[in-house]
Amino acid sequence: MSIKIAPSILSADFSQLGQQVAEVEKGGAEYLHIDVMDGHFVPNITIGSLVVASLRPKSKMFFDVHLMIESPDLYISDFVQAGADLITVHQEATKHLHRTISFIKEKGVKAGVSINPATPWQSLEYVLPMVDLVLVMSVNPGFGGQQFISSSLSKIKALAQYRKEHQLDFEIQVDGGINRTNAPLVVQAGADVLVAGSAIFGAKDIQQEVVALRKQGEAGQTE
Numbered sequence: 001m002s003i004k005i006a007p008s009i010l011s012a013d014f015s016q017l018g019q020q021v022a023e024v025e026k027g028g029a030e031y032l033h034i035d036v037m038d039g040h041f042v043p044n045i046t047i048g049s050l051v052v053a054s055l056r057p058k059s060k061m062f063f064d065v066h067l068m069i070e071s072p073d074l075y076i077s078d079f080v081q082a083g084a085d086l087i088t089v090h091q092e093a094t095k096h097l098h099r100t101i102s103f104i105k106e107k108g109v110k111a112g113v114s115i116n117p118a119t120p121w122q123s124l125e126y127v128l129p130m131v132d133l134v135l136v137m138s139v140n141p142g143f144g145g146q147q148f149i150s151s152s153l154s155k156i157k158a159l160a161q162y163r164k165e166h167q168l169d170f171e172i173q174v175d176g177g178i179n180r181t182n183a184p185l186v187v188q189a190g191a192d193v194l195v196a197g198s199a200i201f202g203a204k205d206i207q208q209e210v211v212a213l214r215k216q217g218e219a220g221q222t223e
């Protein structure tokens with residue numbers, strides 16, 4: 001299976017957002033990772049569905065919306081209407097995870113679930129057959145530019161093993177501190193979708209960095 005690159009616009013220059021999104025698309029990125037933060041679940045406030053709606057007509061990329069908000073059920077419809085292709089909620093922010101995942105799928109988009117570095121992957125066991133994607137956070141959510149937490153590697157490995165044993169087909173996404181150096185390691189562990197914010201948007205040549213990150217990630221592929 002080929003890996004996918006998901007640039008996180010959290011680290012983009014918001015004054016040139018449309019142009020920078022076009023650059024990652026030219027570089028071949030499949031997903032556009034959109035970090036939504038509410039100042040409650042995480043100590044930072046970012047963007048809402050209006051930004052997603054204004055980017056939607058400008059890009060053909062798959063819009064991957066990472067909700068780092070409390071009570072996500074209240075906002076899911078807005079993000080679907082704005083043009084999200086996938087909505088990922090946090091296990092830690094969702095009281096009735098099974099219900100929320102069902103709700104996302106009823107809306108006709110893909111559903112993802114995310115876990116923080118301190119959350120065991122086993123807490124997801126009963127929803128794994130329902131989800132399209134599991135997002136393993138490799139930093140504590142809230143900010144871009146943090147350092148990769150290496151214990152996420154064993155979590156990715158365990159999820160990949162479980163997926164194989166149970167013949168499931170969710171994608172494994174890793175988010176936080178991903179760069180050219182650790183990209184082969186996370187792919188070797190079993191990650192399929194690499195989110196990168198500061199590594200891509202902080203690069204001199206954004207388009208080329210997407211290409212370089214993919215090349216490094218592919219170097220970790222075992223099958």
Ligand SMILES: O=C(CO)[C@H](O)[C@H](O)COP(=O)(O)O
Pocket residue numbers: 008010011033035066068139140141142143144145146175176177178195196197198199
């Ligand atoms: O969800 C996130 C933070 O909560 C971001 O997607 C993530 O941190 C990407 O930024 P970077 O690659 O710079 O770590």
Ligand SMILES: [Co+2]
Pocket residue numbers: 008033034035066175195
């Ligand atoms: Co994210």
